Amino acid sequence: MPRRIPQLIYRLNQWRMHKISNRNFLVILAVVVGIVGGLAAALLKGLTHWIAASLQDDVQWQYKYYLYLFFPLIGILLSVLYVRRFIRRGTFEHGMTPIIYAISRKSSRIQSHNIYSQIITSALTVGFGGSSGLEAPIAYSGSAIGANAGRFFGLNYREVTMLLACGAAAGIAGAFNSPVAGMIFAIEILLPEFSIPAFIPLLMAAATASVVSRLIYSEPLFHLVTDDWEFRALLFYLLLAAIVGLFSIYFAKASSWVKRAFDRINNPYQRVGLGGMSLGLLIFLFPALYGEGYLAIQRILDGRMDSLLANSIFAEYSHIGLLVVVYAVVTVFAKSLASLITISSGGNGGVFGPSLVMGGLLGFAFAYGVNLTGLIELNVANFVVAGMAAALAGIMHAPLTAIFLIAEITGGYALMVPLMLVTALSYLINRAVLKYSIYTKGLAEQGDLLTHEDKDRTVLSMMKLRYVLERNFTVLRPDEKPVDRRHDIIHTKRNIFPVVDNDGKLLGIIYSERLFEILLGENPEKADRTMRELAEKPVDIVQMDTNMESVMQKMNREDIWILPVVDAGGNYMGFVSKSAVFNKYRALLMRQGAYLE
Structure with missing residues (x-):
C-alpha cells in the first residue's frame, strides 16, 4: 500500500x-x-x-x-x-x-x-x-x-x-x-x-x-471607527512621525544588542531562566506587556486613558495626567525590551505585533501629552492609529503594508492622508540611517540578501565557490619529470597543471606551453628538471570559504582568468575560472529574473 x-x-x-x-x-x-x-x-x-x-x-x-x-x-x-x-x-x-x-x-x-x-x-x-x-x-x-x-x-x-x-x-x-x-x-x-x-x-x-x-474566529483585532482628520492637526501628525521614526532606529539597534547579549549564553536553559525572569519582572511592573499587548491599545481607543496604570502598582496615581504620559513612554521602551528578550531567550514570536503596540502607545503619549498643555485638542484615537502605522513602516520598511493594515483593522480609511504622511516620513527617517530593515539587516551583513538594487553583487552573493569549482585537472607530483607524464600532458584538455605533493598540498602551477617546449626539445636543458623545480607560484590563491565577489575582485585586479583553490590547510581543491563563474552567473540571473514573472 x-x-x-x-x-x-x-x-x-x-x-x-x-x-x-x-x-x-x-x-x-x-x-x-x-x-x-x-x-x-x-x-x-x-x-x-x-x-x-x-x-x-x-x-x-x-x-x-x-x-x-x-x-x-x-x-x-x-x-x-x-x-x-x-x-x-x-x-x-x-x-x-x-x-x-x-x-x-x-x-x-x-x-x-x-x-x-x-x-x-x-x-x-x-x-x-x-x-x-x-x-x-x-x-x-x-x-x-x-x-x-x-x-x-x-x-x-x-x-x-x-x-x-x-x-x-x-x-x-x-x-x-x-x-x-x-x-x-x-x-x-x-x-x-x-x-x-x-x-x-x-x-x-x-x-x-x-x-x-x-x-x-470572528473576533476583530480592534473595535474602532476613527473620525476624520483635521487640517490643523497635520503638523502634529508629522511631529509624531518624526518621533516614531527615531524610535524605530533605536529599536533596530536594540534588537542587535539584545540578540548579541543572549547569544553569549551557550546554555539554552540559562537563556530561558534569565529571559523568563527578566520578562516576568517587566510584566509585573508594566502589566500591559503581557502577551501581544493589543488589549492595552483597545482600552485606550475606547477612551480609557488611565487604563495603562489601572492594574499596575502605580494604579493609585492614574488620575495624574503627566504621570500617565511618562508611564506610557516608559512602557514603550519596556515593551521593546520585553519583546526582544522573549524572542532572544528562546520564545517564538515576532516584532510585527510589538511594533503596532509600541507605535500606538507613542501616539497615545504624544496626543494625550499635547492635550494636557491646553494648546490644542487632538483626537487621541486618531494619533494612536497613526503611531501604529508609523512604527510598522519604520521598523519593517513596509509603508504600504502599514497603511492598508491599519486602515483595515481599525476602520481608519478616513485617516488615509495622515497615514500616508506618517508612514512615508517614518520610513524615510529610518532608511536614512539604516539601509536595511530589522528583517534584512543580518542577511545583508552576511551577503545572503537577494536585492534588485545591485544585481551583479546580488547574483554573485548567491553563488557558492564549491558549485563553480573545477576539478578535472591533471595533477602533477613534485618529483616527476615532464617525460614521465608525457601522455597525460599531451592529451589533457587543460592548459594549466597543479603541482601537488603526496600530502595534498599545492606547491605551484605549470602552464602547458612550458611543458610542451620541454617535450618537443625546444628547452633540452630543462628536460631533467622535476615538476617542483619547474613549478611557479600562482599570481594569487583563493581560499575555499572566499565569497564570489572577492574571487571576481582578485581576478579583475590581476587580470587573470583562472585561479587555484585551496582549503584552510593549503590542500589543493581545484580551480575557479571566469568561464565557470559567468556560466553560473547567467543561470542564476535567469532564475532571479524569472521567479516573479
Missing part, C-alpha cells in the same frame, strides 16, 4: 499537467493554501487566547502580580523543550528573516515541521505572557504550507516562491482579517519585484484565508 501512494500521486500530477495549465493550477493551489493558511491563523489565535484566558480567569488581581513573574518563564521553557524534544532532525528558526533567506539561498525550501511547530511554540510563548506577536509565526507557518505544497506537486522555483508568498499573505490576512494588507505584505517583504500576474494568486490566497479565519 505505501508503494502505491507515490505512484498514485505521480499519476495525478501527470494528469493535471496535461489537463490544467500551470498558471491556472497555481491559482487553484493558492486557494488551497489560503484555506489551510486561514485555518492555521484561526487555530493559532484561538489556542493562544485560550491559554491566556485559562491562566487569567478566576484569579484575583492582587495575586496576578506574582503569577506574572513565572508565567512567561514557563511559556518560554515549554517552547524550548518542545523544540529540543520534537525537532531533532531539523532546525527551528523564527521571525521573517529565515523566510527571506529561504527565498534567497535555499530555493524557497522550508522544512515542513514549521507548519505546526510555529503554531505550537508561539501559542505557548505568547499565551503564557511572552511579549511578542503572533504574526511572524503564522506567516512562517503559512510560508511552509505554500512552499511544501509547491514541492509536493513538483513545481519550479518561481512557482514555489509564489506559493510561499501566498502562504505568508494568507497567514497575515487570517491573523488580522485584512486580505489587502496580507497581499501587500507579501509583495513588500518577500517579493521586492513583481509583475501584475503575481497579484492573482496572492489575492486569492489572502481573500480565502481571511474568509476562513473569520468564519472560525
Whole structure:
C-alpha cells in the first residue's frame, strides 16, 4: 500500500499537467493554501487566547502580580523543550528573516515541521505572557504550507516562491482579517519585484484565508471607527512621525544588542531562566506587556486613558495626567525590551505585533501629552492609529503594508492622508540611517540578501565557490619529470597543471606551453628538471570559504582568468575560472529574473 501512494500521486500530477495549465493550477493551489493558511491563523489565535484566558480567569488581581513573574518563564521553557524534544532532525528558526533567506539561498525550501511547530511554540510563548506577536509565526507557518505544497506537486522555483508568498499573505490576512494588507505584505517583504500576474494568486490566497479565519474566529483585532482628520492637526501628525521614526532606529539597534547579549549564553536553559525572569519582572511592573499587548491599545481607543496604570502598582496615581504620559513612554521602551528578550531567550514570536503596540502607545503619549498643555485638542484615537502605522513602516520598511493594515483593522480609511504622511516620513527617517530593515539587516551583513538594487553583487552573493569549482585537472607530483607524464600532458584538455605533493598540498602551477617546449626539445636543458623545480607560484590563491565577489575582485585586479583553490590547510581543491563563474552567473540571473514573472 505505501508503494502505491507515490505512484498514485505521480499519476495525478501527470494528469493535471496535461489537463490544467500551470498558471491556472497555481491559482487553484493558492486557494488551497489560503484555506489551510486561514485555518492555521484561526487555530493559532484561538489556542493562544485560550491559554491566556485559562491562566487569567478566576484569579484575583492582587495575586496576578506574582503569577506574572513565572508565567512567561514557563511559556518560554515549554517552547524550548518542545523544540529540543520534537525537532531533532531539523532546525527551528523564527521571525521573517529565515523566510527571506529561504527565498534567497535555499530555493524557497522550508522544512515542513514549521507548519505546526510555529503554531505550537508561539501559542505557548505568547499565551503564557511572552511579549511578542503572533504574526511572524503564522506567516512562517503559512510560508511552509505554500512552499511544501509547491514541492509536493513538483513545481519550479518561481512557482514555489509564489506559493510561499501566498502562504505568508494568507497567514497575515487570517491573523488580522485584512486580505489587502496580507497581499501587500507579501509583495513588500518577500517579493521586492513583481509583475501584475503575481497579484492573482496572492489575492486569492489572502481573500480565502481571511474568509476562513473569520468564519472560525470572528473576533476583530480592534473595535474602532476613527473620525476624520483635521487640517490643523497635520503638523502634529508629522511631529509624531518624526518621533516614531527615531524610535524605530533605536529599536533596530536594540534588537542587535539584545540578540548579541543572549547569544553569549551557550546554555539554552540559562537563556530561558534569565529571559523568563527578566520578562516576568517587566510584566509585573508594566502589566500591559503581557502577551501581544493589543488589549492595552483597545482600552485606550475606547477612551480609557488611565487604563495603562489601572492594574499596575502605580494604579493609585492614574488620575495624574503627566504621570500617565511618562508611564506610557516608559512602557514603550519596556515593551521593546520585553519583546526582544522573549524572542532572544528562546520564545517564538515576532516584532510585527510589538511594533503596532509600541507605535500606538507613542501616539497615545504624544496626543494625550499635547492635550494636557491646553494648546490644542487632538483626537487621541486618531494619533494612536497613526503611531501604529508609523512604527510598522519604520521598523519593517513596509509603508504600504502599514497603511492598508491599519486602515483595515481599525476602520481608519478616513485617516488615509495622515497615514500616508506618517508612514512615508517614518520610513524615510529610518532608511536614512539604516539601509536595511530589522528583517534584512543580518542577511545583508552576511551577503545572503537577494536585492534588485545591485544585481551583479546580488547574483554573485548567491553563488557558492564549491558549485563553480573545477576539478578535472591533471595533477602533477613534485618529483616527476615532464617525460614521465608525457601522455597525460599531451592529451589533457587543460592548459594549466597543479603541482601537488603526496600530502595534498599545492606547491605551484605549470602552464602547458612550458611543458610542451620541454617535450618537443625546444628547452633540452630543462628536460631533467622535476615538476617542483619547474613549478611557479600562482599570481594569487583563493581560499575555499572566499565569497564570489572577492574571487571576481582578485581576478579583475590581476587580470587573470583562472585561479587555484585551496582549503584552510593549503590542500589543493581545484580551480575557479571566469568561464565557470559567468556560466553560473547567467543561470542564476535567469532564475532571479524569472521567479516573479
